[in-house]
Amino acid sequence: VISTAHPKLRYAPERVRLSARKVPADMTAGSLLTGYARLLQPTGPVRPDSYDFSFDSYFSGIGASGFFLGNPKTIASEDAPPSARLASTIEKARESIANHIRGQVGGPEGEIAAALIVGVRAGIPDEINEAMRRTGIYHVISISGLHMALVAGTIMLLLRGAFALFPDFASRRPVKKYAAAAALVSIAAYLVFSGIVVAAERSFIMLAVMLVAVLFDRAALTMRNLAISAIAVILVSPHEVVGPSFQMSFAATAALVGAYAGWADYRADRTTTPPPKRSFLRFTSRKLAMGMGGLAMTSIIAGSATALFAIWHFQRVSPLSLVANLAVMPIVSVVMFLGVASALTMPFGLDWPFL
Known part of the structure; x- marks a missing residue:
């Protein structure tokens, strides 16, 4: 006003x-x-x-x-304060990117792509929204920790792969830290262009703590870093503690960190023998089965940790969420990789192969 x-x-x-x-x-x-x-x-x-x-x-x-x-x-908007002008510029850029994506993809698919890349969800049809809520995959189009992690992981993967092309440089320099710093800048830009919603802001703080830990040669996924992230979020937005977004995200993250830390300790203590020689087909099928098993366990652990919060806040539970997440998450990972690639090439007009 x-x-x-x-x-x-x-x-x-x-x-x-x-x-x-x-x-x-x-x-x-x-x-x-x-x-x-x-x-x-x-x-x-x-x-x-x-x-x-x-x-x-x-x-x-x-x-x-x-x-x-x-x-x-x-x-006339000359009297608008600088903060309002900056917010207006960012919002216009978001709408411009969303319109470009809609023009390239079109239909409900274009609306979902715009929601994934810049967080503009207004054009998604109601029946699709309701279907995603019933199947427990609505978190896919809500900019949160999943998207932030995929963006950071994609940037780190691309940069470390690029650094690997120059062995002399990669062997003398801390390329992992360079990639982590670039990922930190990338998720900050993603936060701004996704509208700085509460879930994205909280996820950014969590990932920023983990990436800063990498910069200081510390383990990224630990309960200590999760606690630091929670304290930072509480300092920034203390009212979020009573909201479902804070409770469900930290419950899921804590459960996953604890479960996989226990699994890592179990594997470290177990006596290992050299793996037998396997054919390429058996090796590929085993890796595929392990990947699907990891996705299933991730869905089970996260779903179990957040089920009570979902029932309390939304009075609904999604019995098909495990099957739906198993089917959707591999696709979302590929889509987000292509989304990051399209965002990087969009200023040069070379994003059409990725959309």
Whole structure:
């Protein structure tokens, strides 16, 4: 809110959420609007112990909600503060990238691709959203730890592969740290262009702690780093502790870190014998089975750790989530790899092979 009049509010809210029957045709992200509006205080829970809209509005800086009494009009934006101009520039860039992706892919697939790359989910059809919720794979299109990890992993994989082409340089320099630093910058850019939503912000902090640990020659996936990430998130957004996003993500991550740490200790203590010689077909099938088994265990562990939170917050459980995640996750990994490649080549107009 830049200013108010008729009446002029002494304590005007910083942000408001308004609806309108018709918006100006020339309105874009960051445009300034003027008009008469009815402002109401943020509503509370619809029924006892249900979702409290005013709680989220308070921590989002939204002081009122309501509707325009007439059609709003756009005005010159020279008076907008620098922070609003920066946010407008970023939002316009997001919309431009999303429109480019929609033009290249088209249809619901293009909307899902835009959601994966820049976090624009408004165009996904309702039936697809509901189908993903029922099967427990809606997290695929919500920018969170999965996407951040895939982006960071893709950048590190590409850079370490590129450094490996120069053995002399790679043997003398800490190329792993270089790749980790580049991955840190990449996920920071991904955070900005995905809209800086709460889940992405929390995931960025978690991954940033782990990548910084790599820079200082520390183990990345440890309970200590997870605790540091939780403390950092609490310092930045303390209200997230009571939300499902914080609880489910940290519960799943803690369960996975603990389970795989236990598995690593078990394998280290077990007496190993030289593996027998296998044919290429048996070797490939064994690796494929191990990969599918790892995905299955990941889904079981994460699903078990978050099931109670999902039941409590959303009053629903997805019995097909294990099968759906097993089918979807390998595809999502490939899609995110192509998405990162398309984002890197998009400024040069060479993204068409990846979309």
